[in-house]
Amino acid sequence: MSQAIESRAGEGLTRYELFPWLQVRASLAESRSFWLLVGIAVLSGILFAANDNPALLFESEAAVILVGYVIALRVFLRASMTLVALAGVFVLVVALMGLPLVHVPGSQAEPGQSGREPLIYLWLWFWKHFIPGEAIAQKGPLPVAWMNEFLSNLIAVGIPEDTFKLAPVGLFLALGAWLRSRAAKGSAAAARWAQRFDMSRPTTLLMTAFASAAAFVYMETVHQYVVISDVQGGAQVARVFQVLINTFGADNIAKALAGVDPPIDPNFLGVIVKDYGAYKGAELLLPRLLSFMMGHGAYAAIVAYGVILAQRHPRQWWLALGSAILLSAVLHAGWDTFASELAMVPIALATGFILLSLCIRVANLDLEAGYAPAPIVGESVVPRAARAPAATPPAPPAQAPPASPPPAAVAPPKPAEPARLEPPPSSIVGALAVNCAGAPPRTVLLRRAEVVAFTEEAKLDPELEGVSVDVVASPNDPRRLGLRNAGSKTLQVAAPDGREAALEPGRIVSLVTGARFSIGALQAEVTAVDA
Known part of the structure; x- marks a missing residue:
């Protein structure tokens, strides 16, 4: 993502105003x-x-x-x-x-x-x-x-x-099986490549x-x-x-x-x-x-x-x-x-x-099989108008218990717990395909402001302790979403075009289909985005 650069009246002319393609190339x-x-x-x-x-x-x-x-x-x-x-x-x-x-x-x-x-x-x-x-x-x-x-x-x-015509399918099936066998023996590189040849x-x-x-x-x-x-x-x-x-x-x-x-x-x-x-x-x-x-x-x-x-x-x-x-x-x-x-x-x-x-x-x-369908169209250069979040219905008031004769010693009543409401379906913004050596692959639905932890995978690989991500608004443009490293360890991320970088705790990358991150034996890929 290119960082938005604004120009106010009275300020000097910037190079991004003269050459706007330098700002929008990403x-x-x-x-x-x-x-x-x-x-x-x-x-x-x-x-x-x-x-x-x-x-x-x-x-x-x-x-x-x-x-x-x-x-x-x-x-x-x-x-x-x-x-x-x-x-x-x-x-x-x-x-x-x-x-x-x-x-x-x-x-x-x-x-x-x-x-x-x-x-x-x-x-x-x-x-x-x-x-x-x-x-x-x-x-x-x-x-x-x-x-x-x-x-x-x-x-x-x-x-x-x-x-x-099934020659590529057979080749990828054989290559994927070999890579998974290597990943089961602890090869992180094999686990990463096994995901790419997953049939x-x-x-x-x-x-x-x-x-x-x-x-x-x-x-x-x-x-x-x-x-x-x-x-x-x-x-x-x-x-x-x-x-x-x-x-x-x-x-x-x-x-x-x-x-x-x-x-x-x-x-x-x-x-x-x-x-x-x-x-x-x-x-x-x-x-x-x-x-x-x-x-x-x-x-x-x-x-x-x-x-x-x-x-x-x-x-x-x-x-x-x-x-x-x-x-x-x-x-x-x-x-x-x-x-x-x-x-x-x-x-x-x-x-x-x-x-x-x-x-x-x-x-x-x-x-x-639990796979989320990919979006029909991709991102546009012109950002879409931000959608208002779905209104959450108010919690119903807690009803008082029926009257009963007081016992000899009456304990102070406990405050009623607020009703727990599941996030509405409209808050689902994408899906994450998770693969870890030694564990069956799974798909996790991504919701706004909901932390995704990898506790099951951490049981197989201690390096995954404290690894988590969540979906937040981009700091450069609140109308766009990003995937934040909500854990305590640095992740290796890769954009859909193959560019790789280190994602330190608290840092954010664009939430786009095909984005991947990895650490240890864990490989995860964004398979669908519907922001």
């Missing part, structure tokens, strides 16, 4: 609205730069549409997973689908190439050629052609692609799979299907010009073009071929991206829901995960089998309905 960095404007500005620059570069234009359009879907689902679920973490998942899957890491049986290396392929090709080779699922389309056991094609798409496309929250797991699916569609569409359309479309135009050359002769065509005023660019043929292929690619790009919620995004969410059920019912993990993979693969195979036909419409509608149903169920699982 507020801007904390505002999601500001970063949305930055994103729009950057996108505008990319689109202008891509005016003569169809490949860059395609990649920009694809990224914007897919990022929009991911943000929309995050808002719909009110999930607390940060956009930085979702971007990390996206980059991881792009690397798995783009970096040449492994040797694939049967692949032939181009001259000067290493012969290595991305990891996904090895996974697809197993299902397409080792099983082999691809051959079923031509020599299938079923009497009808479309049934064999459906079975082939089920084995060679649906199962391998939909399970590959126990249902919405976090679902958003991880959804971001992975967005990266999958991005790579498959822009770097495979659009390229194929570009090459095929360009080849068609080249054939047309080749027919003209064979019919009229290259010299005759060159003489005819030479007499045109103004002159024609001699490279026009290459330009036409390039642009035609680019526009053919765009015809495929937009429908594939717009159908993301009824396609790959839904398939990944279905399999992720199977993982969630497997976590909740470990004895029946095989049934939960197997059913989810089968349902996802059946929908995926149906889409590929009946592509460009009327039959794909009910399949798409059913898939979208299943996705929304799973999202609602997963959001309810979050609430059942």
